[in-house]
Amino acid sequence: MHRSFSEGGCPEALKQMPEAHTFLTRVVTRAAELFRGEVVSAVIPGAEGYFGVLADHAPLIATLGIGEVTLTMPDGHKHFLAVTGGVVEVRDNELVILADIGERAEDIDVSRAQEAADRARVRLHREGAEERVDITRADVALTRALNRVRVARHGR
Numbered sequence: 001m002h003r004s005f006s007e008g009g010c011p012e013a014l015k016q017m018p019e020a021h022t023f024l025t026r027v028v029t030r031a032a033e034l035f036r037g038e039v040v041s042a043v044i045p046g047a048e049g050y051f052g053v054l055a056d057h058a059p060l061i062a063t064l065g066i067g068e069v070t071l072t073m074p075d076g077h078k079h080f081l082a083v084t085g086g087v088v089e090v091r092d093n094e095l096v097i098l099a100d101i102g103e104r105a106e107d108i109d110v111s112r113a114q115e116a117a118d119r120a121r122v123r124l125h126r127e128g129a130e131e132r133v134d135i136t137r138a139d140v141a142l143t144r145a146l147n148r149v150r151v152a153r154h155g156r
Helices: 011-015 110-125 135-154
Strands: 023-028 033-039 041-046 049-054 060-063 066-072 078-091 094-104
Touching: 023 066, 033 066, 033 078, 033 094, 041 060, 041 078, 066 135, 078 135, 094 135, 110 135
Parallel strands: 023 094
Antiparallel strands: 023 033, 041 049, 041 066, 060 078, 066 078, 078 094
């Protein structure tokens, strides 16, 4: 009979697992390298949804979306980054995130990000042909701003 973890199944097997393998991860924008180090896991916002990367991952190239990158260190500590657009490559036990825009959680000015979200909301709700805005651009601006606010709060 199979028992779930909550029923006491498999905890000894988990205790006997070898230490987690790590892999080199770099998060880079045109302006700076935001992160470089060994991590146990990464959760990344792809253009089609979030995906995870662990050591010995199969080679992969993917498009980066708007969202939060979560990097888990060998000691369990997590680093959070807000990213928008770019490319992700996994190869030879190395992850490279080339982001069009990226910020570490601790570097995000929450009040500026909230103001940007407020401006985008105003643009989305304007009415009248003379004040017509590009809805797609305003929606992307709102998504980016809200992501920055969420990541900043999550990372503190």
